[in-house]
Amino acid sequence: MHYQTESWNSYLPTKSPTTDSLQLIQRLAAENAVVIFSKSTCCMCHAIKRLFSGMGVNATVYELDEDPREKEMEKALIRLLGSSSAVPVVFIGGKLVGAMDRVMASHINGTLVPLLKEAGAIWL
Amino acid sequence: MNSTSTQFVPSRRMGLCEPMPQVGMWNDYKENNCLHTSLPVLEVDTRFDNQSEDTSHGTVGPSNKYDQEDSKPVDKVMRRLAQNREAARKCRLRKKAYVQQLENSKLRLMQLEQELERARHQGSYIGGGLDTGQLGYSGTTNPGIATFEMEYGHWVEEQNKKIADLRNALYSDIGDVELGMFVDGGMRHYFDLFAMKATAARADVFYLMSGTWKTSAEHFLSWIGGFRPSELLKVLMPHLEPLTEQRRLELSNLRQSCQQAEDALSQGLEKLHQILSETVADGQLGEGNYLPQISAAMEKLEDMVRFVGQADYLRQETLLQISRNLTTRQTARGLLALGEYFQRLRALSSLWASRPRGSA
Numbered sequence: 001m002h003y004q005t006e007s008w009n010s011y012l013p014t015k016s017p018t019t020d021s022l023q024l025i026q027r028l029a030a031e032n033a034v035v036i037f038s039k040s041t042c043c044m045c046h047a048i049k050r051l052f053s054g055m056g057v058n059a060t061v062y063e064l065d066e067d068p069r070e071k072e073m074e075k076a077l078i079r080l081l082g083s084s085s086a087v088p089v090v091f092i093g094g095k096l097v098g099a100m101d102r103v104m105a106s107h108i109n110g111t112l113v114p115l116l117k118e119a120g121a122i123w124l
Numbered sequence: 125m126n127s128t129s130t131q132f133v134p135s136r137r138m139g140l141c142e143p144m145p146q147v148g149m150w151n152d153y154k155e156n157n158c159l160h161t162s163l164p165v166l167e168v169d170t171r172f173d174n175q176s177e178d179t180s181h182g183t184v185g186p187s188n189k190y191d192q193e194d195s196k197p198v199d200k201v202m203r204r205l206a207q208n209r210e211a212a213r214k215c216r217l218r219k220k221a222y223v224q225q226l227e228n229s230k231l232r233l234m235q236l237e238q239e240l241e242r243a244r245h246q247g248s249y250i251g252g253g254l255d256t257g258q259l260g261y262s263g264t265t266n267p268g269i270a271t272f273e274m275e276y277g278h279w280v281e282e283q284n285k286k287i288a289d290l291r292n293a294l295y296s297d298i299g300d301v302e303l304g305m306f307v308d309g310g311m312r313h314y315f316d317l318f319a320m321k322a323t324a325a326r327a328d329v330f331y332l333m334s335g336t337w338k339t340s341a342e343h344f345l346s347w348i349g350g351f352r353p354s355e356l357l358k359v360l361m362p363h364l365e366p367l368t369e370q371r372r373l374e375l376s377n378l379r380q381s382c383q384q385a386e387d388a389l390s391q392g393l394e395k396l397h398q399i400l401s402e403t404v405a406d407g408q409l410g411e412g413n414y415l416p417q418i419s420a421a422m423e424k425l426e427d428m429v430r431f432v433g434q435a436d437y438l439r440q441e442t443l444l445q446i447s448r449n450l451t452t453r454q455t456a457r458g459l460l461a462l463g464e465y466f467q468r469l470r471a472l473s474s475l476w477a478s479r480p481r482g483s484a
Contacts, residue, residue: 043399043427044434047392054384085430101437107381108441109448110374 001053003061021069021076029091033121034059037077037089041065044100045088051103055113057121059090093119242273268327275320276337279313280470286310287463294460300452307452310459314443318436321349329428339473342466348389348435353442354382356462360446363461364454374449378442385438393431400424 029035034052038045040063052059064070064087077086081099090097092115097103106112116122286309293306325332335343346352357379367375403421407414447455 041399043392043396044430046395047388047434050391051384051388054387100434104385104434104438105441107385108378108438108445110377110381110445 001049001059001061003063018072018076018079021072022080024069025073025076025080026094028062029096030094032060033093033119034116035091036061037073037087038063039065039087042087044085048088048090048100048103051107055116055122057116059121092116092121242270242277244277266328266331268324269331272320272324272327273337276317279317279320283313283463284467286313287460287467290456290460290463294453294456303456304452307447307456307459310456310463311443311447315440318440321436322433325429325432329425329432332432333428339470340476341469341473345469347386348393349432350436350439351466352386353439354379354386356439356442357382357446359465360458360461363457364450371449375446378445378449382438382442389431389434389438396424396427396431 025037034057036045036048036052036059038049038061049059049061064073067073074086077089078084080096081089083099085099089099090103097106097115103112106115113122286306290306290310293303321332331337332349335346335349338346345355347355357375361375364375400421403424404417406417406420446458450458
């Protein structure tokens, strides 16, 4: 698991903030096999990080509360998920998996591991 | 009340509300019987001495009435009036105390009736959850919790019926389609419970986590407010045989996935524990001003509701996944085994609660 600490201000385009953020999120999500958007104070995020590390997955984590663009990122994630809490959100292989419940459900029904393998996040 | 109150006291200020028929009667009697005043005096005084309770303490003793004749009738009158007033006052106080006691008993009776109703609803099994002392829980002050307690009682009763029906269906000759209906009903009943718990969690998540609504053995074995899915699978596996190798592998993988998910949620909850403690302890402890810390902590408590919800969601998904991999008959056997497992836990709790105390 490694954490992105660099500022993202260099990515600032000129269009509306939420669209920017959505694009940013999608871009960041595509850069690594497993990407988790989180907050350092969020306990459910801690749980989801533990789930992946317990499976031997090296996920890339972005802590929103350590970034100046937290508010816009939050709004974009809420729009994306259609839920009231922005974090945690998981992308695998650049594609949106969802929040904790979706991740857990896919682990239980056996679709998570194949997805991880396909993205190169784990090897048997 | 003490005996000094029966001493002779000036009557004027006290006796304004008192009816005074005795005075007139006494005067008339005296006037009409002036030759025999000593006799009536004796009689009347004895009578009054017997009626008032504690004049025998002797502050205005019986010896006096042998000395007095016409010379001090006023004293006697005053004394008798005072004793009367005293007696009446004590009588009123006793009556008041008695009524108060009746009112209290009535309230207590209503309370007991309510608790009994609740306890009855808690389940048809002996003892139910009574051994955990939940009769005294102040859940009645939270309508959401009171509702949940009642509904859960019904749920257990319904569950016992469903288990019996499923057992009969399994050992009868009915086909898979009909058996499937019992299975679906059984699964849905568990999902109903999860929905009930979600509502109760919003009402009071601590109540749900405390497990007082469950029997003691169930609560001892529980994890985040309910059964542990991986443990469940361990209980069920032997009853699902015969299984193909592939099925057995699938179920074994499922159990491992459950374990990983459980560990993740447990660690998340531990983190919440730590953060909550830090939030409450933040700043200067001892200055008496802690509203900001408490407000911040309230937000953290909301996370508890999410964890309980995720745990139940994990239970639901596990049950669904088990049924996906099995035949109807296997799932029916699994549900029956599960149902009876919890029945046994409840029975264990009752037996434990009713064991003879004081045995070495």
